[in-house]
Structures are given as structure tokens and as C-alpha cells.
Amino acid sequence: MQGQELQETGFYQYKWRHYIPDVGRFFTVDPLASKYSYNSTYAFQENKLGLGVELEGLELLENKTGFFAIRGNEMMVKRAPLTQTYVGTDGNRYASFKPGDIGLTTSGYNPSAPRITTGTTGLKLESYKYTGPTPDAAQMQDSPDAISNKDRQSFTTTKRGSEMWNLKQRSIDRSITGHDGVVELFKQINLLINIPDAIKSTSDYVQASKDVNAINRQAIQMDQAIQYVDSSGIEMNQQMRNDVVNFVIDGTLPPGTDTQNGLIIQNGTSILRSNGLPVRETEEQKKANSKILP
Amino acid sequence: MKTIKYISILLILLSISCCVKQQENDEEQIKKTVKEYWKAVKENNLQKCMNLIYESEEFEGAVQGELYFLHKNYNKINPNDILLKNITIKDTTIMFSENKQKYVQYFIKDKNDPNSLKKPLIITLTFYKPIGYDKIYNGALLQNHIGWGKELKLTPNN
Numbered sequence: 178m179q180g181q182e183l184q185e186t187g188f189y190q191y192k193w194r195h196y197i198p199d200v201g202r203f204f205t206v207d208p209l210a211s212k213y214s215y216n217s218t219y220a221f222q223e224n225k226l227g228l229g230v231e232l233e234g235l236e237l238l239e240n241k242t243g244f245f246a247i248r249g250n251e252m253m254v255k256r257a258p259l260t261q262t263y264v265g266t267d268g269n270r271y272a273s274f275k276p277g278d279i280g281l282t283t284s285g286y287n288p289s290a291p292r293i294t295t296g297t298t299g300l301k302l303e304s305y306k307y308t309g310p311t312p313d314a315a316q317m318q319d320s321p322d323a324i325s326n327k328d329r330q331s332f333t334t335t336k337r338g339s340e341m342w343n344l345k346q347r348s349i350d351r352s353i354t355g356h357d358g359v360v361e362l363f364k365q366i367n368l369l370i371n372i373p374d375a376i377k378s379t380s381d382y383v384q385a386s387k388d389v390n391a392i393n394r395q396a397i398q399m400d401q402a403i404q405y406v407d408s409s410g411i412e413m414n415q416q417m418r419n420d421v422v423n424f425v426i427d428g429t430l431p432p433g434t435d436t437q438n439g440l441i442i443q444n445g446t447s448i449l450r451s452n453g454l455p456v457r458e459t460e461e462q463k464k465a466n467s468k469i470l471p
Numbered sequence: 472m473k474t475i476k477y478i479s480i481l482l483i484l485l486s487i488s489c490c491v492k493q494q495e496n497d498e499e500q501i502k503k504t505v506k507e508y509w510k511a512v513k514e515n516n517l518q519k520c521m522n523l524i525y526e527s528e529e530f531e532g533a534v535q536g537e538l539y540f541l542h543k544n545y546n547k548i549n550p551n552d553i554l555l556k557n558i559t560i561k562d563t564t565i566m567f568s569e570n571k572q573k574y575v576q577y578f579i580k581d582k583n584d585p586n587s588l589k590k591p592l593i594i595t596l597t598f599y600k601p602i603g604y605d606k607i608y609n610g611a612l613l614q615n616h617i618g619w620g621k622e623l624k625l626t627p628n629n
Binding site: 390397408453 | 530531533540543599611
């Protein structure tokens, strides 16, 4: 049920309210009922199913913002629209990465799309600061773009699929031209024109490979952070565990946390130390320490 | 005409030998990098490890964590530098030749775990020609390392 856990009571526990799946309604009145007077106070997801997800028992979330967080044993998108998640075999909702997030489309690699290696889209380590894939990111399409005539007739096209067409066109041109000398000259010209294209396409492959490598590395490191926390043997509730995992990944803390000696920092630091991972001072600690020193 | 034939055959042979030599050079370079990495691990030299891994400045903490694990368990993982003998380099199976990578992979069984209840430790070093064979391409070298080498504690739940 939208990534929430089914309780023994038969209800789904959202952060603010309990949901009764049999009735399709919430158990208690909406805490934001006064703000949304047009809505039924017990309605699930503002009665607009299919438009988004229920945000922790408060309201429908349909805007395109989301960040990565840890829930249970999985990494998932919190505050994300339905289009960025999918339902797993266990019925939970998980984050899905579109090939478009790293610049891949069905018509080939798009090097100018927002990319994970430049930090413009995709999975990011700064879990609390991530605001979701950018709206202009390339998307995976069901069908490839039709190649326009302009692309087909251009010899320097970079569109995949149109190169062969150009070759055919050239062979027709050649048969029309007919003179050996002209054909030879033509071949040379073609070669010269195509060299920059060949170089460009190689660099695209390299860039795509770097993108995939970066996404793979970050996913493995997030997975390892979860394992470090789970194997530490420290008793934590689910929320604390998730916060500690995020702290172990990149030192981020939920907004408003005590940055001096909170439990998240205590647990996180001890996990980092016992696994030989470096512990950095937070900005506040640096300031505090510099005040003590003369 | 004959001389042209001979010259062309000679050229073909030369180019083949050049290719073979290039491949040998590549493998030599990869082996050198692998050996340097293990040496850096043995010496617990973080800076050297950082220099050997591609874009390691982006994830210094992870490199440090892996070095800590490998150095601590060095005698279990690489007793008498056994992993440095017979380094096997494999090619990845990828459709496009531009994205072919080479890798060296080790599977290491835990000696505390004779019944194979745990997954073996997997160490993978990937190399990618466009960035150079003197750098390790993948950032996360270890798999299944968390809890590896520790005494197995069986609880009724397991």
C-alpha cells in the first residue's frame, strides 16, 4: 500500500493517521481538515486515486518533488509522484530509475540530457537535499522518434538509424554520378565528413559508461550503508534506523536535529568508527571547537 | 606486382604483431595496477589507493572503509601475496565494443565458515580503456564484505 506497512491490526500506519483498507477510508480525522475544508475529513488521498500518492496521511501529493530515503530494507522515493515509482511483487512501492535519468533514450544516448555525473539528476548521496529528477530530463519512450527527412538527407546526422539511409542515398548518388574519378573523390569527402561524427559518438559511449558506473557505485554504497547500520547490533526503531543510514551515507540529518549530541549522531558515529570510516565534524562542531581555541 | 604483394603481406603481419603487442602491453599495465593496489593495501596507504581509483576524491570515505577492511583482513584474504600470482584478466560481455571493460575478480571463502553459510567475499577491479588502465574504474570493489571473516553467531531466528 504505497510503501506503507500493514499492521497486525489490519490497518496501514501512515505517519499521521491509520488507513483501513476494507473501508477505503482513514480511521481518524485529517489533521489538516481545517485547511482543506472542501475535502471529506476521512478521505484517502483526497479521493483522487491515480493522481498521486498519499503523503503520510495528510494530503495528496501530486507535484513532481521527491527525495531518496531508506525504508525497511529498501531505498525508496519519498514524496514522489506515481510515475517515479513502481509496485513490487510484495505490494510495496519502490523507486524506479528511468534510463532517461542518466541520458539514455530508445533512439540512443542523449549526451545533452541532465546527467547523474554532473549532479543534475538521478540518485544523489545528499538524501535530504534531493528534489527529484528534473522535469526536462530525457524520458524513456515506447516508440523511437521518427527520423525527419531533414535528418535523413543530412550527411552529418547523429540520429541513430538514419546513417544507413544516408549510405543508401549515397550509393544511389554514386550510381547516378557514374564517373570513377568523381566516386573516388566523393569517398574521400565522405570519410573526411564522418571523422568528427565517429569521434563524437565514441565520446558519447564513454560518457554513458561513466554515468552507468556512477549510478552503480552510488547504489552499492547506499546498500553498504544500510548493511553497516543493520549489522551494528544497535537497537533502533525504524525511523531512527533510517535517519542513521542517511547520516552514514553522507552526514545529512533531518531538519531541526540536534547537531551537537543527538542520538542519530551518536549511533552513526560509532558505526562509522567501528568500520574504519572517516568521521567529519559538522559545520556547527567546527564553529564550536574554533570558539574554544584561542 | 610481386614486390607489392610481399610488401602488403609484410604490412599485414606487422599490423597483427602490433595488435598483439598492444594487447600484451594493456594486460601488463593492468597487472601492474592490480599489484600496486594490493601493495597499497598491505602498507595501509590511503593516498596511494586514492590515486589508483578513478574519481576517488568524490567518495573518499568509501575508499577508506574498503582499505580498512582489506588491510585488517589482509592475511586472511591474501596470505603470502597469493592473489598476485596468476592474475587472470577477463573481458566484460557488452554488445558495443566501445564499452568493453576488463576486470580482475577474486572470490574468497571465509575459513570460519566451512559449511558455506555466508556468501563469499568478492573483490572486483574493473578497468576501462578510455580512462586508462592505470586507474581502477569501479568505485565499490568489495561485495559481501560486511560481516565476512567474523565468527558466525547462529541465533534461533536464523
